[in-house]
Amino acid sequence: MTETNASIHVLADETLGGIKREYVEVDRKAEVGEKIIVTSSDTFPEGFIAEVEHLDDFYEDNSFYLTKGIGGNFYLDSSDDLYRVLVPVETAEADEPQPADLIDVVSNLATRVADLERTIKRQKDEIDTLHKDNRTLGEELARLKESTSGVKGEKLFTADELAAIIERLLMRP
Numbered sequence: 001m002t003e004t005n006a007s008i009h010v011l012a013d014e015t016l017g018g019i020k021r022e023y024v025e026v027d028r029k030a031e032v033g034e035k036i037i038v039t040s041s042d043t044f045p046e047g048f049i050a051e052v053e054h055l056d057d058f059y060e061d062n063s064f065y066l067t068k069g070i071g072g073n074f075y076l077d078s079s080d081d082l083y084r085v086l087v088p089v090e091t092a093e094a095d096e097p098q099p100a101d102l103i104d105v106v107s108n109l110a111t112r113v114a115d116l117e118r119t120i121k122r123q124k125d126e127i128d129t130l131h132k133d134n135r136t137l138g139e140e141l142a143r144l145k146e147s148t149s150g151v152k153g154e155k156l157f158t159a160d161e162l163a164a165i166i167e168r169l170l171m172r173p
Contacts, residue, residue: 009037009086011049023086029062030085036066041081043073049086
């Protein structure tokens with residue numbers, strides 16, 4: 001294979017009724033039915049484009065037969081000939097990331113922002129509820145402290161003392 005800078009080629013696509021389509025060069029092994037472009041060969045001229053008809057299973061170097069040839073030669077020996085696979089731009093496997101459609105990006109961002117705003121609102125409501133509960137419990141604790149410490153003549157007993165008093169009361173005849 002050759003260097004990694006990709007070139008764009010406009011070719012007629014027979015699967016789409018001959019409509020012209022953009023292809024990008026990709027540096028990888030070819031599969032049956034894919035278009036290739038020759039980059040260096042003694043048999044084929046540089047820039048020769050053809051489709052892979054079938055792979056040569058006898059060799060493991062990914063050599064293959066083409067759907068069209070030159071001078072009766074349809075065989076591309078990948079140990080001697082260099083090529084790149086041509087992939088339609090929509091499905092390009094290029095090394096660089098493909099730019100996303102701006103409308104899709106903005107739409108996805110708007111959806112994420114809306115989700116985050118809902119999450120923030122829910123969390124603020126939960127925090128407010130926890131603050132209210134905390135304040136209510138603090139007020140109740142303060143009332144209990146007042147009632148146990150500030151009332152005259154009121155005696156407080158521990159659970160053990162109260163149990164002992166009840167036992168004595170129950171023992172009386």
